[in-house]
Amino acid sequence: MKIPLFFVAAAAVAPAGCDPIEEPQLCREIPQGGCPVGRGGTCDDAACGALYDCFEGAWTEVARCDAPGEPVEEAGVGGGPGGACEMITLDRSGEAAGCTPALQQPDCPAEAAETCVDTACSTGCVDFFLCTAEGWRAVAYCDGQGRVTVAP
Structure with missing residues (x-):
């Protein structure tokens, strides 16, 4: 059976049009x-000497814990002095593993959103998904101000 030349040429060109997608850090x-x-880390946990946020692939100190329940110094993104980090908490009920196809940026896994509302969108992620038995479920997104918003 002969394959028309058009299909061979289209198959050879198709992969070239895809840009590589950068993985979230x-x-x-x-x-x-x-x-x-x-x-959910807090200074109420005696094991926590400091609280950290994941920012651009590196842990950044958000608060140091002097004694359980008492943060000593709040820090902004990058470890500098500043306001406290407003954390995202997502409903992870029904979470599963092995969803296909794999997410491609700007779609990211839910754990990439579970950080400060002001920094989670700086990784290039736009939408955040949770893998469930039924497949990927949207759980959060980046709004127009670059802050994570939990999906309804």
Whole structure:
């Protein structure tokens, strides 16, 4: 069976039109004694010597904990002095693993949104999805001001 030349040429050109998509910059291991504020870390936990936020692939100290329940110094993004970080909490009920197809930026996994509302959109992510048994479910998005908003 002969394949028309048109289909061969179209197949050869199709992949060339796709631009590589940059992966979101997720943080790896948190500094010793640190707790991630995006996962509910607080100074009420005696194990937390400091609270950290994941920003552009690096852990940034948000608050140091002197004694349980008492943050010593608040910090802004980048570790400088500033306001407290307003955290995102997403409903992760029904979470599963193995959703296909894989997300491509600007779509990102839910954990990329669970950080400060003012910094989660700086990774290039626009929409955040949770993998469920039914497939990907939109759980948050970046609004016009570059802040994460939890989806209704």
